[in-house]
Amino acid sequence: MRVRLLVMLAMLWLAGCVTPVPAPEPRELDFAASPEATLAAAMEVLMDRGYVIRHADGDLARVEAVLARWPGYRVQLQVGAQGADSRVGVTASRGGRPMAPHTLDPLLVELQDRLGLLP
Secondary structure (H helix, E strand, C coil): CHHHHHHHHHHHHHHCCCCCCCCCCCEEEEECCCHHHHHHHHHHHHHHCCCEEEEEECCCCEEEEEECCCCCEEEEEEEEEECCEEEEEEEEEECCEECCHHHHHHHHHHHHHHCCCCC
């Protein structure tokens, strides 16, 4: 009986140490291209970087891709329409932890280049 009480107390004590994983902060950028072209180019960029597209929905303009090397990378990309242009929001996680938004800048620059929008 005493052992059970100690085990339960230890479990409660350790449960207090668990913290929820914060939601990743998106990196957003506007593109002077149609949302359809932006979404297609974004999928090409991700595939060229070795990502596997797990889910893609053209109607919702969303893509989820994973990279199967350790510690495991996951990218979620969403394209929204702003008139004839598009707004891209990207989040990423590594090993289940959100990545800093500035680490996604090279991906967005490569997407701009793929769309022919770089000076």
